[in-house]
Amino acid sequence: MARSIAFFNQKGGTAKTTSTLNVAAALAERGRRVLAIDLDPQASLSMATGIDISALDHSVYDLLLEDEFPIARVIVPSSIPGVDLAPSHPDLAAAELELLNVLERERQLDYRLRAADLSNYDYVLIDSPPALNILSINILVATGELVIPIEPHPLSLMVLRRLFDTLRRVRRLNPEMTVHGFLPTKVHHSSRLAADMLATLEEEFPQMALLPAVPLSVRGAESVAERISVLHYMPRSAVAGAYRDVGAWLEAHAPGIATSNGTERAYA
Numbered sequence: 001m002a003r004s005i006a007f008f009n010q011k012g013g014t015a016k017t018t019s020t021l022n023v024a025a026a027l028a029e030r031g032r033r034v035l036a037i038d039l040d041p042q043a044s045l046s047m048a049t050g051i052d053i054s055a056l057d058h059s060v061y062d063l064l065l066e067d068e069f070p071i072a073r074v075i076v077p078s079s080i081p082g083v084d085l086a087p088s089h090p091d092l093a094a095a096e097l098e099l100l101n102v103l104e105r106e107r108q109l110d111y112r113l114r115a116a117d118l119s120n121y122d123y124v125l126i127d128s129p130p131a132l133n134i135l136s137i138n139i140l141v142a143t144g145e146l147v148i149p150i151e152p153h154p155l156s157l158m159v160l161r162r163l164f165d166t167l168r169r170v171r172r173l174n175p176e177m178t179v180h181g182f183l184p185t186k187v188h189h190s191s192r193l194a195a196d197m198l199a200t201l202e203e204e205f206p207q208m209a210l211l212p213a214v215p216l217s218v219r220g221a222e223s224v225a226e227r228i229s230v231l232h233y234m235p236r237s238a239v240a241g242a243y244r245d246v247g248a249w250l251e252a253h254a255p256g257i258a259t260s261n262g263t264e265r266a267y268a
């Protein structure tokens with residue numbers, strides 16, 4: 001069965017989309033078959049992987065809001081070799097209101113993904129919107145695993161308390177979810193802010209893993225403009241190397257497998 005991993009943080013600009021895209025590319029480079037699902041109405045992941053959203057017939061909006069709409073009708077090839085995409089559409093912003101009237105509105109994505117035939121894929125990676133709304137709760141209920149991209153910023157730690165409160169409440173609807181931990185992004189190696197944040201994370205969340213950190217790179221943003229991954233745009237860059245390390249880390253940390261120190265991973 002495909003592993004589903006959501007990149008989630010309700011704070012904006014923590015590199016959720018950049019991480020979804022480049023981890024997808026890294027896993028594909030390792031020969032894995034990857035489906036990326038864009039669940040952000042901003043549709044940044046769809047645009048960054050070469051999709052013309054104005055020309056789409058269907059998007060994840062149809063998947064979520066229509067009864068028994070097959071995911072196969074939504075999936076398109078992306079610009080990243082080995083990666084397919086279930087694209088988003090700005091209409092998805094309306095889903096929040098429309099889901100209000102739906103029975104079991106938090107479980108719609110979960111039901112759709114459970115009903116879908118995803119046997120073609122090893123990984124389903126989910127890009128999340130910067131919000132804690134019904135759409136994002138749907139992601140937390142549906143995903144098997146969670147990674148929290150976090151950037152060195154004084155506000156980053158403050159939003160975590162609310163995120164973990166939400167995770168505790170959602171746990172009842174998704175008791176099997178593995179919260180891996182934090183993916184530090186945009187890390188400047190000589191920045192005190194970054195060193196302080198990493199030390200605070202280790203101190204306050206000892207049960208959470210710190211995934212391989214992704215360095216700050218101004219040129220990294222250019223790959224988005226080129227609509228390809230950093231792994232293809234700058235294959236030998238430190239950012240590409242970091243995302244390869246994140247891909248390898250995830251492969252080594254499938255849920256249920258004992259970690260290197262012999263203990264089962266803790267849950268949030």
Ligand SMILES: Nc1ncnc2c1ncn2[C@@H]1O[C@H](COP(=O)(O)OP(=O)(O)OP(=O)(O)O)[C@@H](O)[C@H]1O
Nearest residue numbers: 012013014015016017018130186215216217218221
């Ligand atoms: N390693 C990096 N170094 C420098 N800039 C980066 C890096 N990773 C991402 N960025 C830039 O940071 C900005 C935010 O990244 P991204 O869009 O991936 O974040 P996000 O969490 O998906 O944002 P949103 O919350 O709006 O969905 C973008 O301009 C992106 O190009």
Ligand SMILES: [Mg+2]
Nearest residue numbers: 016017040044
């Ligand atoms: Mg994004």
